[in-house]
Amino acid sequence: MSTLLPGYPELTEQVSARPLKHVLEPSDYFFRGITRVGGIIVLAVMCLVGLFLTINAVQAISAVGLWKFLTTQEWAPETNNFGIAALLSGTVMVAIVALIVALPLSIGTALFITEVAKGSLQKTLTSVIDLMAAVPSVVFGLWGAYMLQPVVVDFSRWLSEWFGWIPIFKVRDVDPSNPLVDTNLFTASTFIAGLVVSMMVIPLQTAMMTETFRRAPIGEREGAFALGATRWGMIRSVVLPFGKGGIIGGTMLGLGRALGETIAVYLIISPKFVVNPHILENGSNTVAAHIALRYGEANQFSISALMAAGLALFALTMAINFTASSIIARSRSGAESEG
Structure with missing residues (x-):
């Protein structure tokens, strides 16, 4: 015989959960409306940018055809012979x-800030990372062209000498038996441009990863230590799995910045309209740097061709960002941030 408290239904009756009504305060409605408007504005601006590029690119793409535009390695709009194969490959490689x-x-800097550095050191490192993100790209470009490049040339020669059997490290027109190697063959390369762009990407990635690592659950951290884990063991089993979304998001954010970087790459690379898989070799090009180089002297049709190149870069960036967003949403830290 069962005993029921007063007011509880008999066991033979149908038992169902009582519906709960979620009542929002006026401030909740206001906040929800503001965020929705902000999201709609961002999407509208993005769509308008894509529409603007598409409208202005139709003339150039229709003149040569989409396939030729995507596969041609030259850039001569005045003779109707142009394409983005070299530009797009150079952009991706940089x-x-x-x-x-x-x-x-x-990743190492973010983990050091969140897991090792304490007190004033942690605050100082965070401030330094934030200040690096505020440095103009032209400063990085000048630093890379006049300070980093002379130092990296010797390292590029070493890589080419010992790892030249790997295609990406091979430098053509270099005679290994000649002790007086022409250093100009190693300047203005994809490798040097990529190093400079990496210095601009690090602050963005570090800031996002730091915020994600800080949100790793304290209980799971302490539980790992209670079970005998070392600090690295705790980081490997708790912080890194939880921060997967931040790592992916920071990487994709940095990739977007690297794909669209203009002035720094423009100051370093030597423009070449050919697909060059040898990253240590002189000569490369990117879509953004090429647009900055040619826009001032372009006529109406050439501007349409540059808009078409910009449209290809815009589509590539959007595809990468949407892919990253879907991956982040499925990760643990992404789900936490959504909630």
């Missing part, structure tokens, strides 16, 4: 070099 250099440095 961005990849920048990410390969920046990603481990960003």
